[in-house]
Amino acid sequence: MSGVSMPPNSIYVRRENTAFAFVLAFAGMAAFTPVFAAGKISDGLLPVAVLVWLRFLGGAVTIVSVGVAKRVPVFSRLSPLWKLHLLRAFCGVGGLACSIYAATILPLADATAIGLTKGIIAIALAGLILKEMVTGRHWVAGLLCAIGAYCVVRAASETGTQGSLAFDGVAAALLAAVFMACEALIMRYIAQREDTVTILAYVNVFATLLLAGPVMWLISTQGISLQSLLAFAWLGPLAIVGQSLNISAYRRAGAATLAPIYYGSVILAAVFAYIVWGEIPTPLAVVGACLIILGGVILSIPLQKRETTKVN
Numbered sequence: 461m462s463g464v465s466m467p468p469n470s471i472y473v474r475r476e477n478t479a480f481a482f483v484l485a486f487a488g489m490a491a492f493t494p495v496f497a498a499g500k501i502s503d504g505l506l507p508v509a510v511l512v513w514l515r516f517l518g519g520a521v522t523i524v525s526v527g528v529a530k531r532v533p534v535f536s537r538l539s540p541l542w543k544l545h546l547l548r549a550f551c552g553v554g555g556l557a558c559s560i561y562a563a564t565i566l567p568l569a570d571a572t573a574i575g576l577t578k579g580i581i582a583i584a585l586a587g588l589i590l591k592e593m594v595t596g597r598h599w600v601a602g603l604l605c606a607i608g609a610y611c612v613v614r615a616a617s618e619t620g621t622q623g624s625l626a627f628d629g630v631a632a633a634l635l636a637a638v639f640m641a642c643e644a645l646i647m648r649y650i651a652q653r654e655d656t657v658t659i660l661a662y663v664n665v666f667a668t669l670l671l672a673g674p675v676m677w678l679i680s681t682q683g684i685s686l687q688s689l690l691a692f693a694w695l696g697p698l699a700i701v702g703q704s705l706n707i708s709a710y711r712r713a714g715a716a717t718l719a720p721i722y723y724g725s726v727i728l729a730a731v732f733a734y735i736v737w738g739e740i741p742t743p744l745a746v747v748g749a750c751l752i753i754l755g756g757v758i759l760s761i762p763l764q765k766r767e768t769t770k771v772n
Contacts, residue, residue, distance in 0.1 A: 477712045477713070478712070478713050480712055481708075481709045481710075481712040481713035481718060482709075482713075482718070482721045484705045484706070484708045484709035484712070485705070485706065485709040485718050485721045485722060486721055486724060487705045488701075488702045488703070488704075488705035488706040488709065489702075489721075489722065489724065489725045489728055490702075490728055491698055491699070491701045491702030491705065492698075492699065492702040492725075493725070493728045493729055493732045494698065494732065495515060495556075495695055495698060495699050495702065496556070496559045496560060496563055496568075496571075496572070496729070497560075497563055497568050497729075497732065497733070497736075498511045498515070498560055498692065498695060499511060499560040499561060499563055499564035500563050500564055500568060500737070501736075502692065505688055505691070506684065506688060506689075506692065507678055507682070508557055508560050508561050508564070509557065509671060509674060509675055509678060510675055510678055510679065510684065510689070511560055511692060511695065512553060512556050512557045512560065512667075512671060513668065513671040513672070513675040514689060514692050514693065514695050514696065515556065515692075515695035515696055515699050516552075516553070516664050516667035516668045516671065516696065516699075517664075517668045517696060518693055518694075518695055518696015518697055518699075519660070519664035519667075519668075519695075519696040519697070519699050519700045519703070520661070520664035520665045520667075520668045520696070521696065522696055522697045522700045523657060523660040523661045523664055523700055524661055524665070526657060527657045527658075527661055530657060532655065532657045532658065534657060534658050534661045534662075535661070539654065539658060539662060541650055541653060541654060542662065544646055544649065544650055545650070545659070545662035545663055545666060546662075546666050547642075547646060548643055548646040548647065548650070548663050549662070549663045549664075549666035549667040549670060550667075550670065551639045551640070551642045551643040551646065552639075552643055552663055552667055553667050553670055553671060554635070554636070554639040555636045555639030555640045555643060556636075557636075558632045558633065558635045558636035558639065559571065559575060559632075559633070559636040559640075561629075561632045562574070562575070562629045562630070562632040562633035562636060564629075565625050565626070565628060565629030565632070566612075566626070566629040566630070566633070567733060567739050567741060567745065568729045568730070568732065568733035568737075568739060569726055569729045569730035569733055569739070569741050569745065569749065570612045570615065570629075570741065570745050570748075570749070571629060571632075571633050571729075572725050572726050572729035573608070573609075573612055573726045573745075573748065573749035573752050573753075574609050574612055574630055574633035574634060574637070574752070575633045575634075575636050575637050575640065576637070576722070576723055576725070576726065576752050576753065576756055577605045577608075577609060577634060577637045577752060577755075578636075578637035578638070578640045578641040578644070581634070581637050581638050581641050597758055600755075600758060601755040601756070601758040602755065603755075604751045604752070604754050604755035604758070605751070605752050605755040605756070607748075607751050608747075608748040608749065608750070608751030608752035608753075608754075608755065609630065609634070609748065609752065610748070611744050611745065611747050611748025611751065612630070612744075612745050612748035612749065612752075613626055613627070613630050614744055614748075615741070615742045615744040615745035615748060647706070647707065647710055648710050651707050651710040651711050652711060656704055656707050656708070659707060660700060660703055660704065660707075663703075664696075664700075723752075723753045723756050723757070726749050726752075726753065
C-alpha cells in the first residue's frame, strides 16, 4: 500500500491454514447473503442508502459494544492505518449499495454472479494503474467472465426485466465488483496489522459518518418511521459476524488463495432466493454464472515457476 510502511504484526498473523480459511470464508458468505438481499427483502419499504446506513450503524453499535466489553482501546489513540480504514469504508459503502441495488432489479443469483467479476476487474486495474503484467490466461479469464455476464444479461431480459433496467442492474453489479476488489486488497493488508475489533470499529464508524447526513435527509423528507428502521436492525450484527469470519479467513490465507471459495456465493444466493422467493435461475443464467466462475478459477490457479539451471 502506497505511503504505508507498517509491517505485519506477529500477534495478528496466523499460520497458513487453507482448509480452515475456506470454512471461515464460506461461513462469512452465508452471513452476508441476506445482507446483500436486503433491498429485495425490503421490497421498497426503505431506500438503498438507508439500508446501507442501517447495516453500518448497527455494525458500529455492535462492535463498539464488544470493544468496551473486551476493554479494547479502540479510539483511545488514532490508528496509524486510519486512512486505509477510511478508504475501505468508502469501498464498503459503495460495494454494498451497488450490490443491494443490483439485487433489487436482477435475480439474486444473477446479481451475485456478475459481482464475482471482481477478480478479473482487479487484474485489469492492476494492469492499467500498477502496470502489472497481463498474461494470456488473464485474457482467457476475462473473455469467459465477459461472455458469462452477457449470458446473465440476456437471461434477465428473457425473464421479463426491461432492457434498461437489466442494464442498470448489471452496471451496478459490475461497479460493486470494483469496490469489493479494492476492499479485499485493503482487508488483506490491515488484517495482519491490527486486531479484529479495531478493524471493524473503524470501518463501521467511518461508513456510518459518511452516510449520516444524506440518510437523515432521506428519513425526514420521506417520512420513514422508526418501526421501519427497527425492522432492519438485524443487518448490522449479522454483517459484523460475516466481517469477523472474513477477517479471520484473510489472516490464514491470501486473497488469491481465497478467491475460488468465494465463487460459492452464487450457490448460496441461489438457494436463499429459491427458499425465500421461489426464484429459479434460467438455464442461460446458469451457463453465464458457470462461465464467470470458470474465469475466476482460472485466475486463481497459481502459476508454477520454471526452474532455471545455472550454466557454469
